[in-house]
Amino acid sequence: MELLKLNETPVRTSRNFNINNIKLENISIPQEINNFNNMQVYGDESKVIIDNQNTKLNLTYGLGDFFTNQVSNNANKKIKIVIDKKLNKEIEIDFKFDKENNDLIDNIEIVAEEQAKGTVILKYVTEKNIQAFHNGVIRLLAKKNSKVNIIVANLMNESSNNFMSIENKVEDESKVNYTIVDFGGKNSITNYFSDLEGELSDNKLSTIYLGKDNQLFDLNYIGELRGKKSNIDIEVQGALKDNAKKHFKGTIDFKKGCKKATGNENEACMLLSDTAKSLALPMLLCSEEDVEGNHSSSAGKVGEKELFYIMSRGFELKEAMKLMVRAKFNKILDNIKNEDLKNEILDSIDKILD
Amino acid sequence: MAKTKLEEINRNIYDIKNKDEYDFKIKKGLTKEIIEEISKQKNDPDWMREFRLKALDVYNKLELPTWGPDISELNMDEIATYVRPKTGLSNSWEDVPEDIKSTFDKLGIPEAEKKSLAGVGAQYDSEVVYHSMKEDLIKQGVVYTDMETAVREYPDLVRDHFMKCVPVNDHKFVALHGAVWSGGSFVYVPKGVKVDIPLQSYFRLNSPESGQFEHTLIIVDEGASLHFIEGCSAPKYNKVNLHAGCVELYVKDNAYLRYSTIENWSKNMLNLNTKKAIVGKNAQVDWVTGSFGSKISMLYPMSILNGEGAKTEYTGISFAGKGQNLDNGFKVVHNAENTSSLVNAKSISKNGGKCTYRSLVRINEKAKNSKSSVSCESLMLDDISISDTIPVNDIRTDEVEFSHEAKIGKISDKTIFYLMSRGLSEEDAKAMIVRGFAYPISKELPVEYAVEMNNLINLELDGAIG
Numbered sequence: 001m002e003l004l005k006l007n008e009t010p011v012r013t014s015r016n017f018n019i020n021n022i023k024l025e026n027i028s029i030p031q032e033i034n035n036f037n038n039m040q041v042y043g044d045e046s047k048v049i050i051d052n053q054n055t056k057l058n059l060t061y062g063l064g065d066f067f068t069n070q071v072s073n074n075a076n077k078k079i080k081i082v083i084d085k086k087l088n089k090e091i092e093i094d095f096k097f098d099k100e101n102n103d104l105i106d107n108i109e110i111v112a113e114e115q116a117k118g119t120v121i122l123k124y125v126t127e128k129n130i131q132a133f134h135n136g137v138i139r140l141l142a143k144k145n146s147k148v149n150i151i152v153a154n155l156m157n158e159s160s161n162n163f164m165s166i167e168n169k170v171e172d173e174s175k176v177n178y179t180i181v182d183f184g185g186k187n188s189i190t191n192y193f194s195d196l197e198g199e200l201s202d203n204k205l206s207t208i209y210l211g212k213d214n215q216l217f218d219l220n221y222i223g224e225l226r227g228k229k230s231n232i233d234i235e236v237q238g239a240l241k242d243n244a245k246k247h248f249k250g251t252i253d254f255k256k257g258c259k260k261a262t263g264n265e266n267e268a269c270m271l272l273s274d275t276a277k278s279l280a281l282p283m284l285l286c287s288e289e290d291v292e293g294n295h296s297s298s299a300g301k302v303g304e305k306e307l308f309y310i311m312s313r314g315f316e317l318k319e320a321m322k323l324m325v326r327a328k329f330n331k332i333l334d335n336i337k338n339e340d341l342k343n344e345i346l347d348s349i350d351k352i353l354d
Numbered sequence: 355m356a357k358t359k360l361e362e363i364n365r366n367i368y369d370i371k372n373k374d375e376y377d378f379k380i381k382k383g384l385t386k387e388i389i390e391e392i393s394k395q396k397n398d399p400d401w402m403r404e405f406r407l408k409a410l411d412v413y414n415k416l417e418l419p420t421w422g423p424d425i426s427e428l429n430m431d432e433i434a435t436y437v438r439p440k441t442g443l444s445n446s447w448e449d450v451p452e453d454i455k456s457t458f459d460k461l462g463i464p465e466a467e468k469k470s471l472a473g474v475g476a477q478y479d480s481e482v483v484y485h486s487m488k489e490d491l492i493k494q495g496v497v498y499t500d501m502e503t504a505v506r507e508y509p510d511l512v513r514d515h516f517m518k519c520v521p522v523n524d525h526k527f528v529a530l531h532g533a534v535w536s537g538g539s540f541v542y543v544p545k546g547v548k549v550d551i552p553l554q555s556y557f558r559l560n561s562p563e564s565g566q567f568e569h570t571l572i573i574v575d576e577g578a579s580l581h582f583i584e585g586c587s588a589p590k591y592n593k594v595n596l597h598a599g600c601v602e603l604y605v606k607d608n609a610y611l612r613y614s615t616i617e618n619w620s621k622n623m624l625n626l627n628t629k630k631a632i633v634g635k636n637a638q639v640d641w642v643t644g645s646f647g648s649k650i651s652m653l654y655p656m657s658i659l660n661g662e663g664a665k666t667e668y669t670g671i672s673f674a675g676k677g678q679n680l681d682n683g684f685k686v687v688h689n690a691e692n693t694s695s696l697v698n699a700k701s702i703s704k705n706g707g708k709c710t711y712r713s714l715v716r717i718n719e720k721a722k723n724s725k726s727s728v729s730c731e732s733l734m735l736d737d738i739s740i741s742d743t744i745p746v747n748d749i750r751t752d753e754v755e756f757s758h759e760a761k762i763g764k765i766s767d768k769t770i771f772y773l774m775s776r777g778l779s780e781e782d783a784k785a786m787i788v789r790g791f792a793y794p795i796s797k798e799l800p801v802e803y804a805v806e807m808n809n810l811i812n813l814e815l816d817g818a819i820g
Contacts, residue, residue, distance in 0.1 A: 012421035017714055017746040020421075254762075256737070271752035274719070280747040286762050289737040293762040297745075301752040 006064035006163075007191055007220045009249050011283065019247060019281050022218040024187060027161060029070075030103040030133050036076045038101040042092040049080040055107060057137060061193045061222060062165040071137045071165075075107040082111050083118035083148060090119035090149075090338065097125070097132035097156065106136040112146035112174070119149040121338060124156055126184065132160035134185075139167050142174040144198070149177045151336055155348055156184025158215050164190045172198035172227065179335045182209040182217060183348050192221045196230040196261075206332040207236045210325070210352050211244030211276075220249045225261040225291070234265040237332060239325045240276035241353070248278075252293055253285040261288070265295040270302055270328060272321065272353075322353045376479065376561060380436040386410060389533050392436045396536065401513065402505060409522045409532025416526040422712070423650045423679040428624055433596050434564040435534035437479040445486050458484075458556065471583075473498045475555040477568055480536040491549060497542040498553055501569050504540030511542065515571055519602040519658075520630045527598045527626040531567050535600065538568030543578040543609075552581040552614075557599070559586075559623075565596035572603045572611065576634075579610040587618045587647065594649065595623050603631035605639045607661055612640045614799055616807060619647035621677060627653045635661030635690075642798045643670035644807045645682050654712060656685035659693040659721075667696045671795040673811065674707030674739070683712040683745075688721035698794055699730040703739035713745040715756065722753040732762040733791055735784075785812075 004024045012020045041048050054073055062068040081091060095104055110120055126132045134156065142148050154162050162185035170176050182188055194203045209217050223232035234250055252263035269278040282295040302324045310320040326349060336342045378395060380388055389410050393403040418425065458476050459465075473487030475498070482500035491498070497508065504512050522532040539555045559566040574580050586597070597619060605611045611631070619625050625648040631639040641655045657666035668684040686695040701709035711730045732741040743760045765787050773783035792811055796804040 011742070011744060013712060013744050013746060014419070014421060014714075017748070019746055019748075269749070271749070271754075274722075274752045276752060278747075278749045280749075280758075282745065282747075282758070282760070284732075284741075284743040284760055284762050286732070286734060286741045289734040289739070289764045291734075291763060294760065295743075296757070296759040297747055298757045299747065299749040300755050 004066070006067065007189055007218055008064070009220060009281065010061070010222055010251050010253065011285065013281070019249060019279055022189060022247060027187065028131070028133070033074045033076050033103055033105055036095070036101045036104045038096040038098055039077065040094045040096070042094070043089040044087055044091055047082045047084070047087055047091060048093070049082070051078045051080065053078065057107070059137070059165055059167055060195065061167070061191055062137070063163055063189060063191045067135055067163055067165065068137070070135055071105055071107050075105045077104060077106040079106065080109045080111070081120055082113070083116045083120070083146070084113045085116050087116065087118045090121060092121040092123065092338070094123045094125065096127070097130060097134070097160065098127045099130060102130050102132045104132070104134045104136065108136065108138045110138065110140045110148070110150070112140070112142045112148045114143045115145045117147040119151070121151045121153070121341060123153045123341065124162070124184070126156045126160050128157065130157070130160070132156060134161070135163040137165045140169070140176065142168065142170045142176050144172045144174060146174040148175070149179070149335070151179045151181070151341070153181040153341060153345065154184045154188060155181070155344065158184065158186055158213055160185050162188040166190070166192045168194040168203065170194060170196045170198055170201040170203055173200045174198060175202045176204070177335065178203065178205045179332060180205070180207040181345055182207060182219070183352060185215065187216050187218070189218045190220065194223045194232060195226065196224060196232060197226045199227045199229060201227045201230045203232045205232070205234045206335055208329045208332050209238040209246060210349060211240045211246065212242045212352050213244065214242070215244045217246040219247065222251045222253065223263060224253045224255055225258040225263060226255045228257070228259050228261070230258055230261045232263045235332065236267040237328050238268070239270040239272055239328070240278065241272035243275045245277045246279065248280045248282070250281070250295070251283040251285060252295065254288045254291045254293060256287045258288050259290045261291045263291070263293045267297045268328070269299040270325065271299060272302065318353065322350060325349060325353060376437050377440045378438040379434050379561065379564070382432055382434050382563070384410070384413070384430045384435065384533070388435070392534055392536070395436065395438065396502060399505065399509070406533050409529050412522045413526060413529035413533055416523070416529055418526060422652050422681045425624060425626070425650060427594060428596060432563055432593065434561070435567065436536055437561040437564050438481050439478045439483060458558070471554050472549055472551040473553040475500065475539045477537045477555065477557045479559060479561050479564065480566065482537050482539070487553070494547045495544040496547060496549060497540065499540050501538040501540050501571065504571070508540070508542070511573070512540070512571065515573060515602065515604060517600070517602070519604065519632050520600055520628055524628065528600060528628050531569070531598045531600045531628070534565070535567045535569045538570045538599065541572040541580065541582065543574045543580050545575040546577045548578065549580045552583050554583040554585065556585040559595055559597065563593050563595065565598065568599045570599065570601040574605050574609040574611045576606045577608045581612040581614065583614045585616050587620070593622065595620070596626065597623055598626045600627070601629035603639060605631055605633045605637045607634040607637055609634065609637045612642065614642040615644065617643070617645045617647055618810060621647060621649050623648045625651040625653060629653070629655040631657045631666070633657055633659050633661060633664040633666060636663040637661055638665040640667045641670065641684070642795065643682070644795060644810070645670070645672040645680055646810045648680065649678060651680045651682055654683045654685050656687070657695065658687050658689065659695070660689050662690045663692045664690060665694050669698045669795050669798050670700070671792050672701040672709045674701070674703050674709045676705040676707060678707040680708070681710040681712055685714040686716070686726070688717040688724045688726065690720060691722045692724065693721055694725040697728040697730070700732070700791060700795065701741060702733045702735060702788060702791065703741045704735035706738045708740040710742040710744060714748065715746070715758070716748040717750060717754050717756065719751050722751060725755045728758040730760045731791070733788070734762070734764050
């Protein structure tokens with residue numbers, strides 16, 4: 001397999017810093033895509049339209065031509081979800097990878113109509129001992145005054161590969177809350193792009209990631225602020241044990257004309273072993289004067305004082321660590337109102353940290 | 355609130371042009387024959403001539419950077435890489451030719467030497483024309499001389515250190531520097547010697563369509579300390595000039611070095627400079643940088659913390675106006691336990707100028723218990739300018755404390771309103787805020803240089819508030 005170069009940052013920096021893109025070797029890409037049948041829809045099924053026609057995608061960024069074209073030409077799940085004023089229940093779609101269904105190429109389009117509100121949960125899980133492949137695109141159009149919550153939970157095993165491209169277009173006064181739980185995949189590579197074109201448009205992106213063994217996470221998040229008084233908040237909390245590695249590339253780009261726009265980005269990485277590695281590039285790009293942009297980034301081990309305090313209350317080191325990680329993730333987990341999903345995520349945290 | 359009017363300013367003393375007179379000017383371009391001619395003109399020893407030719411080979415093999423400002427307008431076929439002025443090296447100010455002396459007089463160099471410096475070097479085009487140092491430092495064994503003299507008189511010391519800290523294959527313009535370098539300063543501070551007042555080298559490029567490639571090599575031996583100041587300026591011509599200097603700093607165990615720069619190249623200059631320090635056990639290097647000039651600047655001083663307990667601080671400000679693209683920043687690599695780095699970077703963009711803060715903090719596996727804190731702030735003075743922050747944080751072990759924060763924005767309307775309610779005009783209020791923004795950098799400079807930096811800010815703001 002040739003070397004794959006993907007997930008380019010919007011602005012390049014020195015090649016020696018090894019962060020402009022990610023290069024992957026020996027990734028097994030399925031050549032023949034079979035049907036994927038192990039999918040379950042919960043909630044208002046009438047809003048979920050399943051269609052098998054391929055659609056040519058024109059993503060602003062995406063992971064790269066190869067991955068975008070695969071979804072354009074070979075998607076084995078093409079789904080449109082409509083959030084309208086009549087929607088009264090959250091929609092959940094679970095994708096379960098097993099021996100018969102271990103390759104998923106999904107093309108998901110979500111349209112939130114004007115003034116509509118709704119929640120969509122997309123969950124990806126794998127059976128044990130299979131090597132799954134996921135390449136997906138999620139496109140969201142949040143029309144005027146809509147309010148959308150989207151939760152993407154990657155709970156795949158650590159021998160699978162997860163590739164995901166997300167694009168949002170956020171119109172006037174609409175609000176998009178995106179929560180990404182990124183735990184699975186030997187390689188989990190995500191490109192997230194939000195076009196805040198609308199006046200007073202708002203996007204909150206909250207991510208937790210948790211890695212062990214030799215897992216690699218490459219997160220490339222881009223928020224372009226175009227509308228007046230638009231806002232983006234990016235919050236990323238993660239923990240890495242063993243030899244796990246994370247690349248975080250976060251860009252807040254204030255485009256000319258986005259007067260009084262604001263953007264905040266906070267990325268924190270807990271290193272739970274001395275061989276885990278954190279690479280971060282939190283970018284602020286600014287072509288407009290009347291804006292406020294902030295970013296902060298931190299990395300280090302779990303605070304010894306806090307660990308000592310918890311252990312002095314009778315907890316063992318491993319349990320104390322779990323508590324600390326959960327505490328860091330809690331604020332983001334609170335975005336998930338679906339208790340079953342939340343408990344499943346908490347179980348996964350425990351298993352990964354065992 | 356009404357927009358501040360931003361005009362291009364008169365850089366007065368910095369734009370004084372002398373007649374393009376020289377003793378020797380190499381023909382434009384970059385070929386093996388040209389490198390051999392430079393080497394011959396400079397009476398290089400054989401090892402240096404071979405070094406130059408090897409560097410030319412590396413230059414020809416390396417690509418231009420694929421990131422940062424567009425430097426495609428640089429055509430090496432239009433640049434003369436060596437211009438020897440019509441004078442030799444002098445230890446007496448009176449012996450320097452009148453037009454050159456007059457330029458440095460107006461820049462305040464001899465005045466500064468009298469008042470606040472332990473030694474001065476002045477380079478005009480490709481050669482150092484004046485060098486002096488106080489007697490008591492000579493007696494203590496301090497060496498401060500031009501690089502050519504150092505190559506001749508301290509061959510072993512130079513050969514052991516020359517382009518070892520910054521190897522020629524680092525990037526294309528380091529290779530170019532290795533091939534055509536000329537002039538610059540050599541400083542050696544012996545073990546335990548504390549140089550209490552600063553040394554300064556001033557670099558002036560007068561000749562149009564030429565380049566300046568000075569090499570600065572400073573060795574601060576164990577337990578010694580030094581403050582070195584570098585100033586740079588040039589008059590403005592219509593075609594591009596190139597500055598691709600190289601600074602190599604060796605700060606041995608328990609030593610201290612502060613390296614301050616006031617860079618005010620003319621706005622047709624491509625400033626592609628490289629600066630790097632290797633820092634020993636419990637030693638410290640501090641960088642203080644004010645970057646005002648140049649059309650394009652790509653400058654990222656670097657500290658390599660190799661010794662246990664080594665420290666570095668970077669305090670820098672960039673001020674980009676019309677037609678300027680200043681891509682500056684800092685790099686630090688932590689290679690040993692208990693090392694620390696502190697970065698405080700600021701930038702101001704106005705009148706269509708672009709400032710980029712680009713950086714790297716790398717904490718390697720062996721650097722247990724290391725700490726790094728980075729803060730960068732960018733101020734936008736209008737809506738036609740650009741300000742970008744592109745920092746890379748590469749943390750490879752868990753026993754670290756690392757934090758990075760950055761802010762971008764305009765001058766707060768509330769602050770201006772507050773100052774105006776105290777009787778200041780809007781312009782004075784803005785100027786006061788900008789000076790306050792730059793204060794953390796100016797306070798790190800000796801008072802005379804802080805004044806020079808404030809004058810430069812005033813010059814820029816005089817234009818800004820028309």
